[in-house]
Amino acid sequence: MRVLKNILIAVGLLIAALILGGLIDRISPPRPGGDGMASSIVGLLIFGTTLWASISTSRLEFRRYKTGMSYHPVTIFVLHLMFWIVVFPYFLTVRDNIRDGSSELKDEFKHEAVPPVAAPAFQRMPTSVVPPPIPTALPVPPLLPRPQASTEDRFEQLRKLAQLKDQGILNDQEFQAEKQKILGQA
Structure with a gap:
């Protein structure tokens, strides 16, 4: 179900970019022989999501997990640009699995068992854990004895x-x- 949702997100973004480009082309028609805005907006969408995916794979440390995307962020960037319609939904699925903890760590990283970096702390903390109370006053140091007055x-x-x-x-x-x-x- 998660994969289908992510495929629909990718297709929806692509259709939205095409519609936006078409609307801009209707308002301001391209020069004769020009491509128009639709291809520019789709290119911007693909480049922007590719850049975001590369940064996100680095932050979430995809290389630590047993996934089909455990590559260096630059490799993911290039693959993403070349095969966006396939790689972007797959990236979203792997990202969701890592963030919710259902992705398995590679053997060399199992001893560390560190929670994902990019997930906010309130999402990682179980509800049964109560944070320590915040002190309301600073501790008072012990008083030094007064020197005897002459x-x-x-x-x-x-x-x-x-x-x-x-x-x-x-x-x-x-x-x-x-x-x-x-x-x-x-």
């Missing part, structure tokens, strides 16, 4: 604290709390 430093801190209280910046409760912190460092 006696002179503590007296200086207490003097500054008393000035803040005298200026009205600190109330009595805040002054006592800060004073206990400074004296607790001893």
Whole structure:
């Protein structure tokens, strides 16, 4: 069924290119003795799909699978240009088989068992696998112990604290709390 679908896709693209070229030729007739746009559009379609197929065979690593298309991308490009109506539907079928995992790896690649490269991650991941939670906060490093303040430093801190209280910046409760912190460092 997949092969028939891909043959219909190729024939449909070819017919669409011919119709589009014919419409353009009707709107703007070709010069006498000219081919018209139909052949140009069909040529562009064949070249574009051939280039896409060559790039796709490289990305999906067709050479790793037991298929009739396990050639170098340049070889596939040339074969595709020469026999487009046969090779393009076959390429689509092989591509579908590789992407859904039904194509068998060659013996030398079986030990790797890497999923296809071009298939999006959401298509490769089974539904039973739950991704790890994303951390919402960065971990806090452990606090380093404060170096012990010298006696002179503590007296200086207490003097500054008393000035803040005298200026009205600190109330009595805040002054006592800060004073206990400074004296607790001893």
